[in-house]
Amino acid sequence: MTSLRFHIRFPENKIKEPIIYQIGHEFRVVTNVRRADVRETTGWMDLELTGETEEIERAIDGIRTKGCVVDPIELNVVE
Amino acid sequence: MSKMKALVCRECGKEYPPKAIHVCEMCFGPLEVKYNYDEIKSTISRKKIEQGPNSMWRYIDLLPVESTSIIGPHAGLTPLVRAKNLGAHLGIDELYIKNETVNHPTLSFKDRVVSVALTRARELGFETVACASTGNLANSVAAHAAAAGMKCYVFIPADLEAAKVLGNLIYKPNVVEVEGNYDDVNRLCSEIAAEHGWAFVNINIRPYYAEGSKTLAFETVEQLGWRTPDQAVIPMASGSLLTKIWKGLHEMKALGLVDEVRTKINGAQAEGCSPIATAFKAGRDFFKPVKPKTIAKSLAIGNPADGYYALKATAESKGAMDAVTDEEVVEGIKLLAQTEGIFAETAGGVTIGVLCKLVKQGLIKKNDVTVAYITGNGLKTQEAVVDAVGRPFRIQPSLVNFQKTFNMGKNSGGES
Numbered sequence: 374m375t376s377l378r379f380h381i382r383f384p385e386n387k388i389k390e391p392i393i394y395q396i397g398h399e400f401r402v403v404t405n406v407r408r409a410d411v412r413e414t415t416g417w418m419d420l421e422l423t424g425e426t427e428e429i430e431r432a433i434d435g436i437r438t439k440g441c442v443v444d445p446i447e448l449n450v451v452e
Numbered sequence: 453m454s455k456m457k458a459l460v461c462r463e464c465g466k467e468y469p470p471k472a473i474h475v476c477e478m479c480f481g482p483l484e485v486k487y488n489y490d491e492i493k494s495t496i497s498r499k500k501i502e503q504g505p506n507s508m509w510r511y512i513d514l515l516p517v518e519s520t521s522i523i524g525p526h527a528g529l530t531p532l533v534r535a536k537n538l539g540a541h542l543g544i545d546e547l548y549i550k551n552e553t554v555n556h557p558t559l560s561f562k563d564r565v566v567s568v569a570l571t572r573a574r575e576l577g578f579e580t581v582a583c584a585s586t587g588n589l590a591n592s593v594a595a596h597a598a599a600a601g602m603k604c605y606v607f608i609p610a611d612l613e614a615a616k617v618l619g620n621l622i623y624k625p626n627v628v629e630v631e632g633n634y635d636d637v638n639r640l641c642s643e644i645a646a647e648h649g650w651a652f653v654n655i656n657i658r659p660y661y662a663e664g665s666k667t668l669a670f671e672t673v674e675q676l677g678w679r680t681p682d683q684a685v686i687p688m689a690s691g692s693l694l695t696k697i698w699k700g701l702h703e704m705k706a707l708g709l710v711d712e713v714r715t716k717i718n719g720a721q722a723e724g725c726s727p728i729a730t731a732f733k734a735g736r737d738f739f740k741p742v743k744p745k746t747i748a749k750s751l752a753i754g755n756p757a758d759g760y761y762a763l764k765a766t767a768e769s770k771g772a773m774d775a776v777t778d779e780e781v782v783e784g785i786k787l788l789a790q791t792e793g794i795f796a797e798t799a800g801g802v803t804i805g806v807l808c809k810l811v812k813q814g815l816i817k818k819n820d821v822t823v824a825y826i827t828g829n830g831l832k833t834q835e836a837v838v839d840a841v842g843r844p845f846r847i848q849p850s851l852v853n854f855q856k857t858f859n860m861g862k863n864s865g866g867e868s
Contacts, residue, residue: 376645378480382741408478415687415738417482442741444635445642447755449606450654451584451609451634452562452689452750 376423378407378446379433383416389438393420393449395439401425419446455492458481459659462761472576472656473652478724482757485516485657486778489699495705498678501670501709507556508564508667514703517571520592522840523688524567525698526556528667532675532823537791538804542811546821547679549671549788552828558595559829560588560750560797561693565664566653566757570596572654579603580650584641586612587687587750588797588828593653594623607648609637619832669700672823673710680704680715682820683771686825687799688719688728692717695804697825698765716771718815719762720806722746722798726775728759733773737763742862745835748779750828772815782840784808785830792861795830802826 383392390413397404403422409418422429433443457468463481496513504510508528510518521550528581529550539547543666552561566589573581582605583593590606595603604625608617609632620627630637652659673680680701686694694717701713722730724746731739739759744752756762766773776784784804789795796804807824809817845851855861 377643378475381517407478410738411692415740421480444741444755445639446475447642447655447658448751448755449638449643450645450652450757451586451607452589452654452753 382442460486521571527563527567558591561827562592566592568664569653569661578651585747598623665696666700683822691758717769719773722748729773780805797828797833800826
């Protein structure tokens with residue numbers, strides 16, 4: 374089992390959707406929200422996903438497919 | 453008692469032992485070094501600093517290392533150049549250039565942060581260091597690792613320009629070209645850092661690495677005769693440099709090395725990648741990530757880790773932020789070179805371009821003691837100015853031809 378941490382951004386039209394709930398049902402991963410800021414027009418969330426590495430990667434693709442932007446928790450590390 | 457008290461979460465304040473960790477286990481906020489300032493205050497003094505080595509390591513009391521076995525002992529203490537010509541051009545009485553184009557060993561301010569990062573990494577028992585970089589950081593990590601005899605991995609996007617790859621290969625690190633875009637490299641490196649026991653300088657060693665930037669503030673103050681400038685103009689990529697200069701100035705005040713911090717901190721970005729400056733100008737306390745498109749590649753971080761903190765520091769200091777076009781970047785490089793004889797890389801052009809704008813807007817005034825931070829050497833980004841500097845005069849090998857070209861008569865000119 375692996376745990377990886379991500380920073381998820383929600384576009385305005387996705388803010389009301391229960392995307393994290395859906396991901397927990399569609400993939401064999403445990404979702405754990407640690408910090409978030411959701412406003413009327415923008416939202417982000419720091420999220421931990423626990424599971425097999427391949428399943429986590431599938432879950433990340435799933436979040437992206439739903440219209441969110443996924444970055445590592447460190448944001449940009451290429452300097 | 454150690455001068456390092458703990459790593460502390462910048463969001464929730466939870467403390468951790470000073471190991472190779474960078475994210476708070478509680479809230480996932482970033483960690484930074486917390487010091488025993490009372491302990492440091494009892495030993496530090498202007499005199500002690502002035503008698504220290506001719507490098508940034510004269511400020512070792514305020515850097516997060518425990519040993520005196522330093523990797524990169526010659527980094528820092530770069531010239532603070534009194535820029536009389538550029539100052540006159542802009543109408544500023546007292547303008548200075550903090551000239552990091554001559555930093556040792558790889559000609560950029562990254563030598564400071566990497567020196568701290570590798571010294572700390574070795575203290576923590578690491579034998580392998582790594583970084584993800586497209587330029588200055590990779591150069592510096594590879595060079596320092598070679599000198600220290602440490603194993604080194606440098607991750608780069610597979611489409612990076614050949615000249616930049618060469619600049620790393622010469623030090624013989626393991627250069628890994630990742631077949632993917634910038635985001636793919638980013639994600640992979642985060643995962644490798646989580647899985648392998650390496651010192652990834654700007655990931656799990658980041659709390660220590662970032663502290664090296666404070667030395668730019670310390671040196672500026674000392675070189676100004678132990679006073680803080682009125683204005684600082686600082687280029688922003690991740691935003692870390694700006695926040696650490698602000699932190700460094702306040703540490704000096706807290707330790708009684710200066711009486712006051714009167715500095716307005718100003719951030720500079722290129723328009724093609726200006727998430728922080730755009731948020732500042734819009735009055736927002738958060739930034740919107742962007743896809744970078746600018747010649748200022750060393751500042752091209754679209755989702756900056758310290759963007760929020762840079763916004764906060766600038767607001768606290770009552771400073772400003774602005775951005776310049778690529779054309780203005782080139783003009784800035786040329787202006788600095790032609791007035792002060794300093795050839796800066798594109799980030800320097802951003803700094804000078806924004807300096808010009810802030811002066812024009814009246815935000816930097818004639819009497820303000822102003823310091824512009826020039827963070828890297830122009831020889832690294834010659835492609836940015838190759839079409840903007842004209843061509844040499846081409847002549848036949850005869851004195852007549854030479855004199856004709858420059859409209860000189862025999863025995864005229866008087867410039868021998």
